[in-house]
Amino acid sequence: MTTIGTADGPIAAAPVISAPAPRSAGLGSGLSRRSAGVAIGLVSAMCFGTSGTFGSALIAAGWSPPGAVLGRVGIAALALTIPALLTLRGRWSLLRRGAWQMILFGLIGVDACQVCYFNAIARMDVGIAILLEYMGIVLIVGWLWLRHGQRPRVLTVGGVVAALGGLALMLDLTGSVTVSIAGAAWALAAAVAMAVYFFQSADGSGGLPPLVLTWGGMVVGSAALAALGLTGLVPLRFAGGDVTLLGHPVSWVVPLLGLSLAAAAIAYVTGIAAARRLGAKFGSFVAMAEVLFAVAFAWILLHQAPATTQFLGGALILLGVIAVRLDEPAEPILPA
Numbered sequence: 001m002t003t004i005g006t007a008d009g010p011i012a013a014a015p016v017i018s019a020p021a022p023r024s025a026g027l028g029s030g031l032s033r034r035s036a037g038v039a040i041g042l043v044s045a046m047c048f049g050t051s052g053t054f055g056s057a058l059i060a061a062g063w064s065p066p067g068a069v070l071g072r073v074g075i076a077a078l079a080l081t082i083p084a085l086l087t088l089r090g091r092w093s094l095l096r097r098g099a100w101q102m103i104l105f106g107l108i109g110v111d112a113c114q115v116c117y118f119n120a121i122a123r124m125d126v127g128i129a130i131l132l133e134y135m136g137i138v139l140i141v142g143w144l145w146l147r148h149g150q151r152p153r154v155l156t157v158g159g160v161v162a163a164l165g166g167l168a169l170m171l172d173l174t175g176s177v178t179v180s181i182a183g184a185a186w187a188l189a190a191a192v193a194m195a196v197y198f199f200q201s202a203d204g205s206g207g208l209p210p211l212v213l214t215w216g217g218m219v220v221g222s223a224a225l226a227a228l229g230l231t232g233l234v235p236l237r238f239a240g241g242d243v244t245l246l247g248h249p250v251s252w253v254v255p256l257l258g259l260s261l262a263a264a265a266i267a268y269v270t271g272i273a274a275a276r277r278l279g280a281k282f283g284s285f286v287a288m289a290e291v292l293f294a295v296a297f298a299w300i301l302l303h304q305a306p307a308t309t310q311f312l313g314g315a316l317i318l319l320g321v322i323a324v325r326l327d328e329p330a331e332p333i334l335p336a
Contacts, residue, residue, distance in 0.1 A: 033277050034277065034278065036277060037273075037274045037276075037277025037278040037283070037286075038274070038278070038286055040270050040273050040274040040277070041270070041271070041274030041275075041278060041283060041286035041287060041289070042286065042289055043266075043270045044266075044267050044268075044270035044271035044273075044274055044287065045286065045287050045288070045289035045290040045292075045293055046289075046290075046293045047262045047263055047266045047267035047270065048263060048267045048271070048287070048290045048293075049289075049290045049291070049292075049293030049296075050258055050259075050262050050263045050293075051072075051259060051263035051264075051267070052121060052126040052129075052130065053245070053246075053255075054245075054255040054256075054258045054259040054263060055068050055072075055117075055118050055121060055255075055259060055263075056121055056126060057243045057244060057245045057255045058071075058239075058243060058252065058255050058256065058259070059118065059121070059122050060243065060244065061239045061241060061242075061243040061244075061252060062237060062238075062239035062241075063237055063238055063239055064234075064235040064236060064237035065115060065118035065119045065121075065122050066115050066118075066225055066228070066229065066234040066235060066236055067229075067235070067236045067237045067238050068118055068259065069111065069114040069115050069118055069221075069225060070222060070225045070226060070229065070236060071238070071256050071259070071260065072114065072256075072259045072260045072263070072264045073110055073111075073114070073218045073221045073222050073225070073260070073264060074218075074222040074226075074260070075256065075257070075260035075261070075264075076214075076218045076260045076261065076264035076265040076268070077215060077218035077219045077221075077222050079260070079261060079265050080211065080214060080215040080218065080265055080269075081215065083211055083215075084211055084212050084214075084215035084216075087209050087211050087212055088209075088212060094206070094207055094208055094212065095212075095216070097206050097207065098206035098207065098208040098212075098213065098216070101200065101203065101206045101208060101213065102208070102213060102216030102217055102219075102220055103220050104196075104200060105197075105200045105201075105213060105216070105217035105220070106216065106217040106218065106219070106220025106221040106224065107220065107221065107224055108193050108196045108197065108200070109193065109196060109197035109200050109201070109217060110217045110218060110220070110221035110268075111221045111224055111225055112189070112190075112193040113190055113193035113194055113197055115225075115234075116186045116187070116189040116190035116193055117129060117133055117186070117187065117190040119183075119186040120132070120133070120183045120184075120186035120187035120190060121183075122183075123180040123182055123183030123186065124180045124183030124184070124187070128183075128184075128187070129183065129186075129187045129190075130167075130290070130291055131164075131167050131168060132184060132187035132188055132190075132191060133187050133188075133190040133191050133194055134164070134167060134191065134194070134288060134291075135164075135188065135191040136190075136191035136192065136193075136194035136195040136198075136284070137160065137163070137164075137195075137284045137285065137288070138160060138164075139191065139192065139195040140195050140198060140199070140284050141156060141160060143195065143199075155323045155324065156323070156324055158320075158323050159285065159319075159320040159322075159323030159324035160320065160324075161320075162316045162317075162319050162320035162323065163285060163288055163316065163317050163319075163320030163324075164320075165313075165316055166312075166313040166315070166316025166317035166319075166320060167288070167291055167313065167317065168313065169309045169312050169313030169316065194284075195284075198275055198283055198284045198287075201213075201271060201272040201275035201276065201283070202275040202276055202278075202279055202283060204276045210269050210270075210272035210273040210276065211269050213272055214265070214268040214269045214272060217268070218264070218265075218268075239252060240252060243255055271283075271287065274286065274287075282324055285320065285324045288317055288320075289317075291317070292317065
């Protein structure tokens with residue numbers, strides 16, 4: 001998403017290195033900031049974990065993937081307008097200084113990541129699409145190595161391997177699965193967009209509060225998708241009938257509101273806030289909890305109990321996150 005985890009694609013401007021936090025803040029302050037970042041990141045992952053269910057329900061009912069994304073970001077932009085304006089408190093200069101950041105975030109972190117992911121789940125199993133999308137984490141580690149010289153150490157490499165292996169077990173991919181080539185291509189494109197999303201989210205140099213950046217990105221994303229739809233470059237289809245959600249027919253309004261409010265507005269605001277506290281690399285690993293939450297929702301609401309291999313996969317993901325956290329420098333250098 002991103003987004004990576006939400007993204008992906010070439011970064012338009014070369015990131016800069018932000019100054020480390022003053023040492024006077026103290027170790028306790030740093031640990032408190034990290035703890036808050038992890039907690040906020042888990043809230044974001046939980047909200048993002050609902051997007052596959054809501055999005056699949058709309059697409060199965062006849063919505064096109066870009067149409068579902070437009071409904072998601074358009075309503076989220078409307079819902080965040082008043083809170084964003086109150087957060088700005090008349091500081092319109094922030095919008096001018098952060099204009100390019102909002103544009104890139106809207107086009108790549110919002111539109112590209114979501115459209116690619118929704119096109120993937122329209123062609124293949126949601127679980128496989130998520131696994132391929134989270135390959136964006138490998139791109140993040142590689143970019144930090146190539147661009148900033150942050151060569152991954154043993155723990156980071158081990159954490160990447162353990163986390164991706166855990167995802168494979170969590171999604172129970174050990175059986176014979178026919179994978180759509182087109183779906184896999186869309187999912188890998190979403191991985192690129194997700195990596196860019198995490199870098200953009202971690203960039204606080206423009207001074208834009210997370211809520212304002214989310215709102216601005218949603219406005220840009222909505223306008224771009226609507227324009228592309230009007231010109232016929234992307235298909236925008238909407239369906240007004242009932243959809244099947246959690247085994248029951250419900251109004252299309254239910255998954256749309258869930259997709260736009262929980263899986264977009266809340267998920268993106270908290271995701272940006274977490275990334276700025278944790279950095280792009282560790283923040284992306286915390287975001288992998290999205291898969292755990294998705295399985296938990298299916299277990300509770302759909303009575304789909306995870307298999308033993310999936311429980312083992314969850315443990316591997318946790319170990320991977322811990323390994324990357326232990327390998328982080330005391331004062332992480334974040335790409336702006």
